[in-house]
Amino acid sequence: MSKQELRILGREADGGCCQGLASAPLDEEQAADLAKVFKALGDPVRLRLMSMIASREGGEVCVCELTPAFDLSQPTISHHLKLLRLAGLIDCERRGTWVYYWVLPGVLDRLARFLGVPHSVKEPA
Numbered sequence: 180m181s182k183q184e185l186r187i188l189g190r191e192a193d194g195g196c197c198q199g200l201a202s203a204p205l206d207e208e209q210a211a212d213l214a215k216v217f218k219a220l221g222d223p224v225r226l227r228l229m230s231m232i233a234s235r236e237g238g239e240v241c242v243c244e245l246t247p248a249f250d251l252s253q254p255t256i257s258h259h260l261k262l263l264r265l266a267g268l269i270d271c272e273r274r275g276t277w278v279y280y281w282v283l284p285g286v287l288d289r290l291a292r293f294l295g296v297p298h299s300v301k302e303p304a
Contacts, residue, residue, distance in 0.1 A: 213293070219266035224249065225259045232269055232280050239281040 205213065220226050231248065232240050246256050260280060263269045271280045 216266045216268065216290070219262050219268060222259070222262075224251065224256075225263055228256070228259055229263060229268060229282070233282045233287060239279045242278045242280065245280070 220229060227248070228245060231245060242253075242256065242260070245260075246253050249256060260269070260271070264271065268283060268286055269280050270283055271278050273279075
C-alpha cells in the first residue's frame with residue numbers, strides 16, 4: 180500500500196468494520212493503518228484542525244476560516260490538511276478560489292468504536 184492510498188479508518192478490505200481495540204488483537208496491516216491515523220492526529224495543529232472541521236455547524240469549513248486561527252503560513256496549514264486527507268479522516272473540494280473541508284462520514288464513529296471498551300471489560304476500581 181502506498182503512502183498515498185490509506186484505507187478508510189476502521190474499514191476492512193471486504194468493507195466490514197474492524198473490531199475494537201479490546202475485542203481482538205490487531206494484525207500487522209491493521210496496526211500499520213491505524214498508526215498512520217493516530218500519527219496524523221498526534222500533531223497538535225492537525226488535532227486542532229480536525230476539531231475545527233468536525234465541530235463546524237453545517238459540516239464543512241473553508242480553508243480561509245481555518246488559516247487565521249494559527250500562527251502558521253497558509254502553505255503549512257495546507258500541508259497539515261493534506262496529511263489529514265491522506266490519513267482518510269477528511270476530504271475537500273475546491274470551489275472557485277477556496278477549498279472547503281469536511282470530516283468523512285462515519286470516521287469519528289469508527290474511531291470511537293475502535294477505542295471503545297466492551298461492556299464485558301471491567302474497569303479498575
